[in-house]
Amino acid sequence: MVRKERDFLGEVEVPEDVYWGVFTKRAAGNFTLSGRKARPVLIHALGRIKEAAAQVHGELGQLPANKAQAIEQAAREVAEGKFDDQFPLDAIQAGAGTPFNMNCNEVIANRALEILGRGRGDYDYIHPNNDVNKSQSSNDVIPTAIRLAVLMGNPSLDAAGLKLQESLKAKAKQYEHVVMTGRTHLQDAVPITMGQIFDAYALSIEHDRNELAHACIRVGVLGIGGTAVGTGLNTHPKFRALMVKHLAKNTGVRVTPAISPVELTSSMNAFLVYGSALEQMATTLHRISMDLQILSSGPRAGIGEIRLPEVEPGSSIMPGKINPSIAEAAEMAALQIVGRVRTAADGCRGGRLQLNVLTPLIMHNLLSAQRLAAHTCDMMRTQCIDGLSPNEERIRKHLEDGLMIATSLAPKFGYNQVSEWVKEADKRGLAIKTVILEKKVISEKELDKLLDPSKLVGPSEK
Structure with missing residues (x-):
């Protein structure tokens, strides 16, 4: 019919x-x-x-x-x-x-x-x-709808980010005693605790959440009531203010009327601000996922200092192989978020004269990126962070074999002298402690005190 x-x-x-x-x-x-x-x-x-x-x-x-x-x-x-x-x-x-x-x-x-x-x-x-x-036009309704959708979707992202932040913080507390080999340029560096690493991750997520919340203030400025070109043609003089009042009540989100609806029919820069904050969170998720892939590499021929949850077989041909699947998926999701945000940013450049005509492109990509970020935070927390643990035996072995703990000797013996000992230890395949004791320049007791990894993870007066 x-x-x-x-x-x-x-x-x-x-x-x-x-x-x-x-x-x-x-x-x-x-x-x-x-x-x-x-x-x-x-x-x-x-x-x-x-x-x-x-x-x-x-x-x-x-x-x-x-x-x-x-x-x-x-x-x-x-x-x-x-x-x-x-x-x-x-x-x-x-x-x-x-x-x-x-x-x-x-x-x-x-x-x-x-x-x-x-x-x-x-x-x-x-x-x-x-x-x-x-009293409406697509030209004020659609940008307003995108703004409201972003504001209505942000609490779910914030909640997912907060739970991930808390999970990272819990891991930092749980393993604050574990001293690991730090790495810069993918090469051995001075020691750092697992607690310090995961506490820093948690702080980064907290910063990202704060940036998103701050961006929502800008997104919450509404041009509704501007109609076709922002001038308010065919509306009652009280329409715009009353619309914002009722929208605030009906949605429960914080919104304010635009100073100039004319500006908001052509300028979509508020979505650039929110997109930038989303990209910042994606960058954090990418960095964490990459770190976990590197630290869990192995199990025999890699670094192998972190054990990730075993969520699925890793190979269709190699028996028993396990891959960092969740971290890999998070890396891909983070890159997809960045791609969508940048496409939305291109859409924000669609303002010509009195209208931005690319709002559907902005809407599709920004809202998809927001949702993907929330799901990625949830996946990382439940499938990866909550269940990971350190391989303390492997961590201890790397510390004992490491050379960069000799950095603590530089204040006493000088950079150049310690560099010579480090190169000698590396060339001979010996521990740095063995080489220095051969030089008879310091007692073993004092050397052990200077090379104690637990004392090399923060400032010292000596």
């Missing part, structure tokens, strides 16, 4: 059982590019905007009460995810995301008609443009 809907381009048949209409039908046929749909959080954010608009129009007496209430209820149902299956459009579509906006307008209009006991497509009574989209 079908129903016939008409726009200024002509008549189109629409399946009778769907809530979307003629605009969505045309867009679905035009844009079959990525095979990916809008993230649900974007759909829910659109619903919140339409809900707030209906509330404001009812409050200002710009819509009859029954229509305003029906639209508000329908929009709230969209925001609650009850109509996610009614948004079929490709994430990559027409400039400025007009199809997304109209898809939402049509779904809400037809659901509102249904609430009022009327048939779908009865647009003479409730119209997608005239009523649901009243």
Whole structure:
């Protein structure tokens, strides 16, 4: 069964059982590019905007009460995810995301008609443009929806980051007694504790979370009410302030009205700020994953100082082989996040004259990167960090064989003299202690004190 809907381009048949209409039908046929749909959080954010608009129009007496209430209820149902299956459009579509906006307008209009006991497509009574989209334009709705979606998605990312941070902190405390060989340039360096390493990881994640939270302040500035070019044409003088008020209440996120909606129709720089913070977190995740792959290398011919959880067989041909699969996946996810953030940044350069037309590109990539970052934090914590442990015997052997503990002797004997002893020990394959004792320049007791790795992991007055 079908129903016939008409726009200024002509008549189109629409399946009778769907809530979307003629605009969505045309867009679905035009844009079959990525095979990916809008993230649900974007759909829910659109619903919140339409809900707030209906509330404001009812409050200002710009819509009859029954229509305003029906639209508000329908929009709230969209925001609650009850109509996610009614948004079929490709994430990559027409400039400025007009199809997304109209898809939402049509779904809400037809659901509102249904609430009022009327048939779908009865647009003479409730119209997608005239009523649901009243006082709005895709040019202010879509950027606002992306901002709200980012703000609504950030708590999940923050929670995942916090749990990872706490897991790293717990490992730092658990193994603070373990002194390891430090490494710079992938070469042996002075000692460091496992506690110091993992505490630093935790601090990096904390910094990343703080940067994301700070970026949300900028993202929370909304241009809704600016309509087509930011000037507010076809809106009530109180519309913009009331929209921000209702959006804050309906979403629970911190939002403020833009000083200049004109700026926010063409400038998407707030997403550059948030994307930069996301890239910072991705860089931290990449660094940690790389470190764990190196430190767990082996088990016999590598460094092998960290044991990672064994989550799956590592080879289809080599029996018994185990790989750092979770750390490898985290590395790839981190690079994917960076790629999506940089594509979103290119989208932010799509401002031309009074409009940025690349908002669908920004939306698709930034929200995907945000979600991937949250999942990566969760995976790293549950599948890797929580279950890792040090190979203390291997760590101790590397310390005993290491040469860079001789750095502690430089203040007493001088850099050049100690360098000669280090080169000699390396050439002869001896421990640095053995070579120095042969020189008879220091007692064994005093030398042991100077070379004690546990005393070489922080400042000293001597």
